[in-house]
Amino acid sequence: MSEKISYTVRSYDPYDLWSTKIGVWARERFYKGLLVGRLLCIIIGVVDWLVPELSRRIFRVRKKSYPISSCLLIGAQPDINYPSAIRWFCDCFKIKPSAPSVGLGFCWMSKNGLYDESVSFITHTPYFVEVCLQCYLKTNDVNSYEMFFNSFHFIESLEVMEDGESHLALSYAPVKEERIVVNANAYAAYLYCLHATYGAEDRRAYCQAKAEKIINWILLNQEDDGSWFYYSDDAEGNFIDCFHSCFVLKNLIKVRNIMPSLNDRVFLSIDRGFRFLKENMFDENSMLCKRFVSRDIKDPFKWDIYDQAEYLGLLIDLKLYDEAALFAKHVEAVFRREDDWFSRIDMFGLKWGRNFIRWGIAPFIYQRSRLEQISKDSCVSCVE
Template sequence: MFYYQRPKLGVAAVAPMILFEAFIPSARQMFWKRQRFPIADAHYAMGFALLAELTGDRGYYDRAVHFLEMLEEARCPGYQLYGWGYPFDWVTRTGIMSNGTPLITTTPYAYEAFSYVYRIDGNRRWLDVMASTAEHAARDFPDRVLGSNIAAVGYNPFDHNGCVVNASAYRAFLLLTAAGQLGRPDYREIAERNLNFVLDSQQPDGSWFYAMDGVRNFVDHFHTCFVLKALAKIEQSTRHAGCGEAIERGVEYYVQNLFDERGLPRPFSRAPRLTVYKQELYDYAECINLGALLRGRFKELDERVNATLADLFARWQKPDGSFRSRRLLLGWDNVPMHRWAQAQLFRGLCFMQFTLQEVKGIEPDPAARTKQNPGGRWAEERSPAMAAQRL
């Protein structure tokens, strides 16, 4: 908080860490320990579930289940319902979010992960977690009412001043999806208010500020992707009338302003401060995730995604299979980090492969419909409603 409360002294205090981050990225191990991240486990679970559906390989399914079990263990303690956050104290402009505080920007990914595996095996165990997670998102995160049918959701259960756009987009997606999958129409009204906030927050040029607080009005790459992904998923699963135009305007801004002259992702179109890097893996990962969702719909977006994929494999992947984390002002940050963004990229690449198979009209391996697993059958016991949806 010192950094935000007394900016000049705060900059001096964090300068050594920024220096290390810019020139000696591996030095971050001096400041913190290695640990798991629920958001990373969720992305790995989704990626392996997609591979299981694509190939019928039982090993991929088992890996997906492993990551779900890790998520079950990592749920935030002290809450009746399932939710996930960060395994460290997160210092923000508005206060400190303690280790184990559920976050609306993490919890929806866990919901998706459980739904992906449930789509394969129909195991009631995963459905129960999904139901608990959705109820937690509906019940425990406070809304900030901004109009007759507009509300922004708080980042966590203690945040009553919600104004971060992607947070409301995440909750709207989770609850609108759960309304259909779980037969809970009461979730729809809550989600609609958050969705209206997201749609109302779109700027005339098609962009979204990070937050509508008059302070954090920067526009960056991966947060823009978060908002567009949520709108695309809502549109696909509910055919919501308000999403189409917002997506079209948002994609137009995105392709024109958040890529460089080579058609590769750049971090900001409107930066909040000086940055010590040129490009980062998170932007590449979310570009691919968004591109897979909207594949074939926007020609310019497809071209940007294709360029991103080509550059990713040409310059970012290392001989051991991992990916560089950032292109710095001088050289590279070669330290792979699950959270930032090996996991998101893994899921994105698996999702892109899955999407390309569907675009070509190639069905996933039929063997995936007959193999046995501890929870039942791979597909014979799938819920018809779940099987019909591609999240």
């Protein structure tokens, strides 16, 4: 059975050094193509790789809790006291019930520019919204529903990046951005679907229409082979990786499940996308998922538990339970050593990121918990 990791857990993170002032400075100059940025990023990357925990002490990094990890660890415990967990979450991350949303919890420099630690993301907020909705459905807690209800205002605050008669694309965060992120729009479509199903009745038709237009945009941006690039353009720095591809697919599956009117077109897209993953990302020899099919920046890591976690989630979503059980057992054997979990494995086969909970470990524990609950429920059904 899954051990219970508290949703209040604090840990180091793979982004620790990169979210410091010097890390942000280096990445900003790296993306500008400056030599000083490239050299400093190489130095930080090597130090981070060779002495991860020592480097964090040198940089005076403190272990902390992360919104997305806490949401997943709350969801990994079906018997949890949801109202109590949500109260802690709101206090810890300073969530405003009138405008609930969450982000990384630290500063991040990306190709789209600098995101302050206070900026919320569409790729993160739905995890908290799901927790609020689950709390309401299980306990009828009015405060949780109020936060779900008010999350509508966050999604409406996202910038419109493309808007056509039949398609729509939104920003990653409620700030000006240059490039459109595909998986971010998959999350946006899902959040609109939730509001079309459980939100205010006078908004439901509006939310469904928005979801349908975003889904149309996502399907238009799917490649002929079934894949999606991270950005919806052919500019420098684009890539195709495993877990972001899984994000797109898992949100399409959720949309399909709660919005039957989109079923046929979405079903075909999911089928093509999963086939691409299976044929190009899943390595038959190692029985693990590769990190990239097409990549921009290279690093010394060969395997990442985040890819395995999201692929496991897809196997569960697609009801491939026997395959999921075998895969989960194998991943645990590879990425776990006694009581310690590791987030990555480098090119020499060395494990890295001991108990860096946010980066793939919390998602894997969440998906494994889902699988165990399905197995438990099946056994109960058989007995009954």
